[in-house]
Amino acid sequence: MAETVSGTARRAPRVPRPSVSGALVAAVVLVALLVPALVPLDEQAVDLGARLRPPSWSHPFGTDEVGRDLLLRCVYGLRVSLLVGVVAAFAATVVGTAVGALAGALGGWADRVVMRVVDLCSSVPHLLLGIFVVAMFRPGVWPVIVSVAFTHWLSTARIVRAEVLSLRSRPYIDAAVAGGSSRWRVTVRHLLPGVLPQAGLAAVLMVPHAIWHESALSFLGLGLPTHQASLGNMVQAARGSLLAGDWWPTLFPGLFIIVPTLAVAGLAATWRDRLNPRRRSEPTL
């Protein structure tokens, strides 16, 4: 194949296409950012006269067992989930990339020690480890973020290390070594830029995980304080009313957990496909 042709042909299919997941993610973010700013209502306002009302015009998602508006609480819960998801995923990616790149670039016993620590941490179930971390602090958003980040950097470290190892054996790294590049320069200038797309993808894929983790911790009563709107808290609190046949306090927070996580996962999948060079159409003859 003519290299110049395939070179330009390769760029041709990369036309950004509006995707369903992309639109959903945008909508979710807009709702979480704008609604609390534009709607001057208190999500913690209790109205004991309107307890467990089913969905209606005044309360589209209904009310919970102390009469708080579920739509408003879902939106505030979404804010918390997104905050935890994004910040924790970012922190976990930074830590994981640093550790993975270090292990991969140094190699030898440093690599072995680091990866055994990673293996050890991975052998404990995430949630258990996460509970351990949260239990050391007072309930709040930050302990949850720390807990999620602490349990999620491991997979990123693995991905980044594997990627660094495969890049390290490329002739262009040899050429850089022969050209007098220091270890640091090789890592920063050739290895890290090569793994960033993978690390970025891992970060996006991690956001849904982090959201679920936060919800699970809150559901277990270990996450945010119970008065604060959190999707996990809400599902937990709704268990009693679900048994009584009141479905809305469970359904809507549940949907608010599921829809954004699926949308983000879908977006990440599109990105992964685009990163994967084997899926690019090009004549290979």
Added chain:
Amino acid sequence: MTTRSPEAPEAPGTPGGRAAGEPVLSVRGLSVRFRMRTGGDVAAVTDATFDVWPGECLALIGESGCGKSVLASALLGLLPANARTVGQALLAGPGGGPGDGLDLLAADERTLARTVRGRRIGLVPQSPAAHLTPVRTVRSQLHETLRELTGVWKAGIGKAGTGKAGSRKSGSRKAGLREAGEAAAARAAFPADHLDRHPHELSGGLAQRAATALALVGDAPLLLADEPTTGLDRDLVDRTADELRRHADAGHALLMITHDLAAAERIADRVAVMYAGRIVEIADATTFFGTRGPRHPYARGLLDALPERAFTPIPGMPPELGDLPPGCAFAARCPKATDACGTVPSPADGVACHHAEEDRTCSN
């Protein structure tokens, strides 16, 4: 030469004794354009016209990026979606009769997949190691190809295991398949005791033979070899080339795409030289590589660059296929260029050049 070959099927170099009434492949005015997102067009192949006859080897030579591989992709219908083709590539029918010829450029994917690739055109791939499935033995890949390409065994598979009679029957079919597999391997000189090995257990030469055996299973009249010698060392190049030659001698038409001039010299009957998407010269191989040499200045330069000859490069680099000059694409690098080269030379007598060397070999 091709342009006048209809009246000269027994061209010098075409193995004699084979009464070839019709070319296996007849390409007329084939052009391939890639439409780029940026709006420009890349002229990968322009106005290619040539024939390949049964029993002969036509070597398509040119440097990487000249469009020769795109031409192969076009013949197999493997071009990406942003490519457009013009012209005709007539593949002679199985009976050789004029009635069942197929225009490869007009055929739909289904026809190409079901009746052409493997059955009427066998592809000898560039890197056999990548062409073979790494997790399966050579034998199982041969069997699969046999089942796929020769319908007899396919029926047996569906019935296998339906009662005693069925299993006995399938047993004999299995033996038949085994036999056919070994015969197919033998045709490509692949040793039978290596059939149960996986591709990574084979040397480069044996992997190439395994891939060739797969290409030969369908007994396609046309073999298309795409850079079959890239990355092989000289001895292996010679052996691979000689084997391809044997298949041409056995009656296949062989179109070999290569940048390896030594391999082309070794086995080709005729040589087609491609530059910047155009075939600039088609010549008899013995004349081309012999004392008379090529007639197009580019082909002369290419041969002069060989270490066994002058070892001097052609100055400059080939133009971009997306940004071709209006006239002769070689003019900028050509020692003979004049004002006349501002127009594209039309091929005459096998050469497309305003200043072609005299055709002293022309006897008719």
Added chain:
Amino acid sequence: MLELSRITAGYERRAPVVRDVSLSVAAGEAVGLLGPSGCGKSTLARVAALLHRPYSGTVVIDGSPAHGWRHRAPREQRTAFGVVFQQPRLSADPRMRLADLIAEPLRATGRREEAGGRVDELARRVGLSAELLRRRPHEVSDGQLQRACLARALVLRPRWLICDEMTAMLDASTTAALVAVVEEYREETGAGLLTVGHDRTLLGRWCDRTVRWEDLAGAAVTPTAD
């Protein structure tokens, strides 16, 4: 003088691909190492360029023995070598423009200010236009990319050139052009050359001396000249 003595190297200690091989290249000499693919000659070339640590054996560069390989080798020793590999696609960082690719060794060794002039000079030598220098590897052909890789190998003015199947992927004209650039550079600087390949004709034409791999393997004596 580049002296490799009794080198044993490979990727698995139990099955080294290079066993007890010795080879020396005199200052300014061009030696071609001829062998079939997969025989270990590329590994030997990597050992010589201080890119692969051998299990045993010594490498002496202009009188000073090598004590470390890759990053453990002192920078002056590493940069005494210019290395060109077989596959230009894999030898170029896909994110760098050709101009940056060629200038990278200068930047890495703190000689940034020389970059502009040196890149222009080398680009002219290998025949790359200013327009091509602005492109990234996927936008140029194999031949053009290998020209850039050769320019990168020459940018630090190495005393030794190691070419590992440099022209195996290239057409005849580009091969002749790149060999001419290498020879021009060697004439100017007196640099020595170890080139590895499988094309007898090419190495015979290019080098002062051609050594066959079969004659090297297992023999600790000075290689037989061809």
